[in-house]
Amino acid sequence: MFWLRLVCSVLFFLAEGSWSLKSVRIRVPEVVKSGETVTLSCEYDLEEVALYTIKWYWKDVEFYRFVPKESPPFRAFTMKYINVDISRSGPTQVTLRGVRRELTGDYKCEVSADGPLFHTDIKVAHMIVAELPNGNPMMNIEQTKVEIGKKIKADCYSPGSDPAANLTWFINDEQVSEETDSVKLHPIEIETDNALGLHSAKSRIEITTNRAHFILGFMVVKCDARIYSLWHRVVEDHVRDDTPQLAPVLGSTSSQSQVDEIIDGNGSGHLGFSALCVVNFLLVMVVLR
Numbered sequence: 234m235f236w237l238r239l240v241c242s243v244l245f246f247l248a249e250g251s252w253s254l255k256s257v258r259i260r261v262p263e264v265v266k267s268g269e270t271v272t273l274s275c276e277y278d279l280e281e282v283a284l285y286t287i288k289w290y291w292k293d294v295e296f297y298r299f300v301p302k303e304s305p306p307f308r309a310f311t312m313k314y315i316n317v318d319i320s321r322s323g324p325t326q327v328t329l330r331g332v333r334r335e336l337t338g339d340y341k342c343e344v345s346a347d348g349p350l351f352h353t354d355i356k357v358a359h360m361i362v363a364e365l366p367n368g369n370p371m372m373n374i375e376q377t378k379v380e381i382g383k384k385i386k387a388d389c390y391s392p393g394s395d396p397a398a399n400l401t402w403f404i405n406d407e408q409v410s411e412e413t414d415s416v417k418l419h420p421i422e423i424e425t426d427n428a429l430g431l432h433s434a435k436s437r438i439e440i441t442t443n444r445a446h447f448i449l450g451f452m453v454v455k456c457d458a459r460i461y462s463l464w465h466r467v468v469e470d471h472v473r474d475d476t477p478q479l480a481p482v483l484g485s486t487s488s489q490s491q492v493d494e495i496i497d498g499n500g501s502g503h504l505g506f507s508a509l510c511v512v513n514f515l516l517v518m519v520v521l522r
């Protein structure tokens with residue numbers, strides 16, 4: 234009798250061939266906003282066999298089960314923070330209303346096919362529930378007029394969120410991804426409000442200005458704050474060139490280029506200026522006479 238049963242099982246197994254529940258696929262959003270309604274789904278192909286149960290777990294604790302043979306076929310288990318929308322849950326999905334940050338974690342769906350084999354497969358996926366800041370990022374630039382060659386400091390602050398926002402700097406639309414001779418990036422400071430469990434982010438940049446920064450006439454400093462793909466804000470300010478106007482005035486007059494030619498293009502600034510002085514002086518002398 235025992236042998237017969239064994240042979241039967243083996244035959245059955247072989248007849249099933251490659252059949253298994255390998256086709257189970259879980260679909261859970263990677264990141265969602267706190268307060269949203271979220272549908273998690275589990276797709277499977279049981280081929281000819283009926284569904285026996287589908288169970289949903291959060292951090293290994295079952296919160297929802299669907300068993301077609303039972304009446305009613307579903308059961309939602311009471312669990313802190315989890316609020317199942319029964320009307321939008323069933324054999325292939327479960328809907329959670331008003332998800333909270335505490336629900337960040339691993340979700341599992343376990344599918345079992347009906348007898349005699351009760352094949353079972355389980356799939357897992359991670360979901361992050363993020364708390365967005367309740368305000369925009371702020372930027373403060375110490376001085377918005379600067380002499381070329383001098384430093385400016387800019388601070389960017391993004392109010393409390395979970396996780397903290399990612400802050401990135403841009404100078405004239407070019408991302409500052411690393412420090413250079415002219416840019417110093419201070420380490421990002423994350424401050425945690427323990428009561429609220431929220432993290433604010435602060436970033437400081439120091440820019441030693443050069444002529445290239447002011448190609449547009451001003452320099453655009455931009456702070457970009459992001460939380461995954463859920464939230465994105467940009468704050469920007471302009472810094473003006475406050476270099477004493479002497480050199481640019483000289484550069485823009487036609488006499489300057491003539492003077493430059495005279496002095497062979499060497500050390501144009503000061504030599505050019507003194508040469509121009511001499512010319513002016515001579516002109517003045519001519520006029521006075």
Ligand SMILES: *[C@@H]1O[C@H](CO)[C@@H](O)[C@H](O)[C@H]1NC(C)=O
Binds near residue numbers: 397398459462
């Ligand atoms: C911040 O940026 C890193 C690197 O690109 C990324 O892995 C991380 O998910 C981002 N965090 C947030 C909160 O957007």
Ligand SMILES: *[C@@H]1O[C@H](CO)[C@@H](O)[C@H](O)[C@H]1NC(C)=O
Binds near residue numbers: 497
């Ligand atoms: C430019 O000036 C430097 C010193 O100020 C001098 O050594 C050099 O020969 C000059 N060059 C020309 C082209 O006049």
